[in-house]
Amino acid sequence: MSARNTIIETVAKNKPALIPLPEMDFSQFETPVDLFEAFSKQLLVVGGRLIEMNDESGLSQLIQQEKSAGVNIINRVTNMGEPDVVPENAAALHAVDKAYISGAFGVAENGAIWVWESAMGQRILPFICQQLVLVLRRKQLVANMHLAYNRINVQEEGFGVFIAGPSKTADIEQSLVIGAHGPKALSVIILH
């Protein structure tokens, strides 16, 4: 018999009698009145930096300034013209100083932001860049992870990720170090 059938049959034989799924009513949970305030607070806790802007024109100016100062930038933000094409080769992306990517929405309880593969161009971009900037509209916030999963259909794209702050580790004596393998900094630009 194949390993598959052996496993499935042994599981079927040894499993307990049916136990029903719980009724989950998460609308009973208290949520913050001001999502923006709660999100901003959590973003700081996870090591992120908040930048507020009125609209894309300010952002566009900022990126132009950085580019002319010689910063290696990939800009994937939507509503700003054609997004930059992202090279497929990881070695080519290793040198990217800063990637600007549109987040789908943020989660107030933990400062995480959902990012779809389509927004990244290449899946590795938000991980390999030295600094990551995620761009969100102020109204794109949910209170908690229950509402977050309500909002997305996780298999809509091949890959998607919640990102909460810059990459970090505490594997040496529990000392927190920002910038393990991924970005050393995460900024979130909130457009009002």
Added chain:
Amino acid sequence: MSKSHAALAAEFTADENRTDWHDETLWWVRQKRDKAVQQIPEWEILRQWASAIKEHTLSKLDEYLAIFEREAISNGIKVHWANDATAHNEIILKIIKEHSISKIVKSKSMLTEECHLNEYLHQSGIEVIDTDLGERIVQFRGEPPSHIVLPAIHLKKEDVSETFHEHLGTEKGNNDPQYLTESARTHLREKFIQSELAITGVNFAIAETGGFVVCTNEGNADMGAHAAKIHIACMGIEKIIPKAEHLGVFTRMLARSATGQAITTYTSHFHRPRPGQEMHIVIVNNGRSRQLGREDFRNSLKCIRCAACFNTCPVYRRSGGHSYHTAVAGPIGSILNPNLDMKANADLPFASTLCGSCTNVCPVKINIHEQLWKWRQVIAEEGLVAPSKKMSMQVLGYILSKPSLYRLIGKTGRWVLRHMPLLVKFKSLNPWYKQREMPEAPSESFRDWYKKNRRS
């Protein structure tokens, strides 16, 4: 059996300062967990749901596994099944050989530790680079991880500095964690970019969508999986959850229980390989279906590997992860490992005070301390307890069943303590005395006192 938990713990506690430091560091992590949990008023409801979702899943696990397989295949993922550790290792070796691959990175996966994948591939001349910082540190040192979330928690920064000086050429004596992490970052980024194949673990596998979720703080699973042309994700059969909405419950609990963070930095959802990439999932049994059939112990399969039970355990904190001589240490390991090999791990359920703190912090409500106690009974019935323990229990049982003998022994004991205290201070005969002073002997037993005083 190789060395027992008690023998290995004695080696660890020989360095008293380090033992104290280990104890305090893990307790600090436990306190961070408490703070995070106290900010969630609905925590107990979430525990209830998490436990019930897992119990439901186990009661339909055969169906969910089949659904998961079907959906994953339709997502373009190649699904493999392994009934034991050897089969798991062989499947991975076969994929490596088919593609003539030599550069491999791996993020943290306790399952691959359980299966001893690295050693197996090493015997075939294939080297795997562990990319989690803590795992890379212990890999350089030729040690196994001592904790499932904090693999190098048994080491001080001076040890890491020495190790990195030897293997990465860092400055001798520079113990700054920032500097050491930066050196590892440079070293490992090179490995990521060169790697052809990435192995990751799985935190949650979603039956209805045929995808899986991997959680890290460092971003190493993503760096590996997105750079390599082949991604192999390894999962035990118990990683299944029915629906994506259930992730809402588990992602709220995992990091809070593990390190006191509200969520891990990266919670990555893989559903399809990227264009030109191959994605494999290896679904592993390795005794889990047997544990499912043990009514008293099946509950252990609800575990989400947060390690909250490690950090709170007074025995783990003071004996170190290596004293458990298995891939998964701590209280949960002590109820999982006897299922894998009861004889080799017969000592583990005794490495506990049965205080119940593990059960109290468990986010999926596993009755860990009760299962430890039940394993002790199974192990005794199987005749696997140490002869000294068995004999002393038999002697104690005999004495306790004979009241007059019990009274005589009590009297003799009090006399010996008073007049020949050295007799009980042979540490080999009386291990209790090792870290303690013997008590003052009372002048009479409670029974004698009661007989004198009850009428007055």
